[in-house]
Amino acid sequence: MxxxxxxxxxxxxxxxxxxxxxxxxxxxxxxxxxxxxxxxPYTVNQPLNAYSWAGPYLGANLGYAWGSVHNNPTEPSGFAGGLTAGYNWQTGPWVFGAEGDIQATGASDTFAPWKFSNPWFGTVRGRVGYAFNNIMFFGTGGLAFGELRGETFGLSESHTRAGWTVGAGTEFGLTQNLSAKIEYLYVDLANSNFTITGTSNGYRFGLLRAGVNYRF
Structure with a gap:
């Protein structure tokens, strides 16, 4: 029991x-x-490359330009800043875009009786980038245009010329809409004949700048 x-x-x-x-x-x-x-709620895991670079954007930038005038000893340099607008298309990690900008500059130099300055310039470029999520490395190149002004003994002469530009940079996505970039451009504004110098002058310069873009 x-x-x-x-x-x-x-x-x-x-x-x-x-x-x-x-x-x-x-x-x-x-x-x-x-x-x-x-x-x-159940959340689906996002893909590795979740940050989107696609779409239109507007931006502003500030940098420093330095260069030289062909057939003249002056070497204009100074700060440059302006506005940027562009559009990106994205396929996987590849980003393709078109970008334009307009810049005001304080680049100038005086040597003996000659003074040359570059009051403004602009570019219209293509961009190709490779993105690691919110970090993109890119190359860029296209059309450049701008003004080269010469002065001597009270006389002044200005020429607006077209040329070319090429460069590279890195852009960082801070939020889905806001990004920051660091960029280097080499700009070649073609020669033209200046009466006050009696020769052909053009401006070649490098530009290092930082900027922010707002993506819509």
Whole structure:
């Protein structure tokens, strides 16, 4: 009789353990429902390259230009700043875009009787980049245009010329809409004949600048 009672007690204890174990997920679920009111929605994992560079953008930049005037000893240099507008298309990590900018500059230099300055310039360029999520490395190149002004003995002469530009840079996505960039451009404004110098002069310069873009 004692063995029978002991067996029933053991079976009862085993049933209790199994019941508590099987019931614990339901208890946890009930606790989760009580704490949050409802389960959090299921979230699909985002792809590795989740940051999007596609779409139109506007920006501003500030940098420093330094260069030289062909057939003249002057070497105009100074700060440059302006506005940028562009559009990107993205295929996987590859980013293709078109960008234009207009810049005001303080680049100038005086040597003996000659003074040359570059009051403004602009570019229209293509861009090709490779993105690692929110970091993009890119190359760029295209058309450049701008003014070269010469002065001597109270006389002044200005020529607006077209040329070419090429460069490279890195852009960092700070938020989905806002990015910052560091960029280097080499700009060649073609030669033209200046009456005051009696020769052909043109301006070649490098430009290192930083900027921010807002993507719509």
């Amino acid at each position: 004692k063995k029978l009672v002991s067996g029933r007690v053991a079976l009862a204890g085993l049933g209790c353990v199994l019941g508590c174990t099987l019931g614990s997920p339901q208890s946890a679920q009930a606790a989760d429902m009580n704490n949050y009111g409802a389960r959090a």
